[in-house]
Amino acid sequence: AQSVTQLDSHVSVSEGTPVLLRCNYSSSYSPSLFWYVQHPNKGLQLLLKYTSAATLVKGINGFEAEFKKSETSFHLTKPSAHMSDAAEYFCDTLSLNSGYSTLTFGKGTMLLVSP
């Protein structure tokens, strides 16, 4: 079964500094991986997705993630944090059960951005 592990429950950065949110996956074959963002009291918004077309995936709001098979990682990065990036970020994978896919969430990483 596919699963993801988010290595940090909280990440704190200063505005203007780089962001790194870590995610490792476990899968016996090429996975479908996603990053979702959830702002306080809001729904879940898709940031980006990896579906084996390219290892470096660019998403919305300046975020990108690199799929590294050798490290089984799919870390989310952004060169310069903005105050509006403060939110919870979920790394997710599609799990297949009897041919149907279900999105499995990581535990989430809360990104805190200070002025």
Add this chain to the structure above:
Amino acid sequence: AAGVIQSPRHLIKEKRETATLKCYPISRHDTVYWYQQGPGQDPQFLISFYEKMQSDKGSIPDRFSAQQFSDYHSELNMSSLELGDSALYFCASSLTNSPLHFGNGTRLTVT
């Protein structure tokens, strides 16, 4: 384009009451999912439907049921509500093996 619509946005119920949450997926999406997110928790998968048939089942309590109708909207029915059912309930829709698009959720408070 219109996204996934959930109603109501907020719902307050007392213990042992029932609640019905509604979800209207994006047009032409063939799969609907329900997730429950407790306070400070990651979303937990409850149940999904593909072409109006239940396709997968997660940690959905027996007190809950769901269905998808001919117009593809889905309803989550919750009975004998407990305090622990207080959570944000998300609906999402997708095309097969494509990313999920989430609604803004229904916040259920059980008092």
